[in-house]
Amino acid sequence: MGRYFGTDGVRGLANVDVTAELALDLSVAAAHVLADAGAFSGHRPRAVVGRDPRASGEFLSAAVVAGLASAGVDVVDVGVLPTPGIAHLVAATGADLGVVLSASHNPVPDNGIKFFARGGHKLPDEVEDAIEGRLRETWARPTGAGVGRVTADAGAGGRYVEHLLSTLPHRLEGLKVVVDCAHGAAWSVGPEALRRAGAEVVVIGASPDGLNTNDGVGSTHLEPLQAAVLAEGADAGIAFDGDADRCLAVDAAGAVVDGDQIMGALALALADRGQLHGDTLVATVMSNLGLLLAMRSRGVQVLQTGVGDRYVLEAMREGGYSLGGEQSGHVVMLDHQTTGDGVLTALHLLARVAELGRPLADVVGVVQRLPQVLVNVKGVDRSRASSDAGVAEAVAAAEAELGTTGRVLLRPSGTEPLVRVMVEAGEVAQAEAVAARLAGVVSARLAL
Structure with a gap:
């Protein structure tokens, strides 16, 4: 595969490029690199491991857990949860490391391995390079009480939903919403969060069997959502991808609402509440000019970065900004989450609709996309x-x-x-x- 780490972890064809052996070796190397960097000093190291529903995630997560435990790391296995949910749990529990098995919006034969450092942040490039440099090195293996212990946490999803609801600026009563979970990691927590926020929820794409994630549904295939919104007479539709780190929407007429329009609506909502730090939105150079023009007319600056969520995150953290993202629907609300979070994005977009009492099309119409x-x-x-x-x-x-x-x-x-x-x-x-x-x-x- 050449360099294993890309812009978003290690990703490739499961059991060919991304193998159980690689998953185990990367986990061991990550434990060693972080230990030598002092990340575990003074305490027994602990990691949170989760995955999306792909069949290959079962054996890959088992390999990651085995690798970490063999290196003396205690592991909390949270099972199937969105990537941002795992990032949140790493931060909320004070864990030293998080590992997610997911290929996000890619088709089912693919899978990936993504690491989060303490605090739920993605690993810097230099740490990823150090992990690759120590793959399959000779090492002294712990024995007896020195090996890691493994526990399952069935309540992790509930705590993640509680966190999402705690951020909500306005409840969603009066809204009927169709949510497409892409047969992915948000199949349970996504609809639960929306219902508990007060919305009437119709669910599609929420029967994962390990082989159907992203298959004709979700944010990469919006046609079923558009049809369901029209058939149900819903106010809006929400689509997640396989690991629910992104969100796209559909208005009541079935028109697609992309990430630029979502960011525009959220930026103005935050600005109205005095919570848009620096009056600045961070977006990539691929965001539509219509977003830039709309924000400029309303006194919001747009800071543009290279393409990729890691560049958006870097700019946000350096400047202390609260909102950023990509046209794809990968939106980061840094006051509430360390990475893109589709369910969080959906809740806040719909909260803006409920707050203003206007149709979704009007709320996102602040951004007029140019061809x-x-x-x-x-x-x-x-x-x-x-x-x-x-x-x-x-x-x-x-x-x-x-x-x-x-x-x-x-x-x-x-x-x-x-x-x-x-x-x-x-x-x-x-x-x-x-x-x-x-x-x-x-x-x-x-x-x-």
């Missing part, structure tokens, strides 16, 4: 995308044509000979024409 066209230009030297004079000249001409109501972004792939050309404009035809023209220049100038 956005993305073209992948293959077979090019991505390393020259930012330095080629001809490309720069074409981009400048396009930006001049689009003016203040359009935008151009060139993003070289990190892994392939490919450059992504993204264009936003007031009209679809203009965005398509400009994107096609720029793609032609990139292809001609950077051809391998």
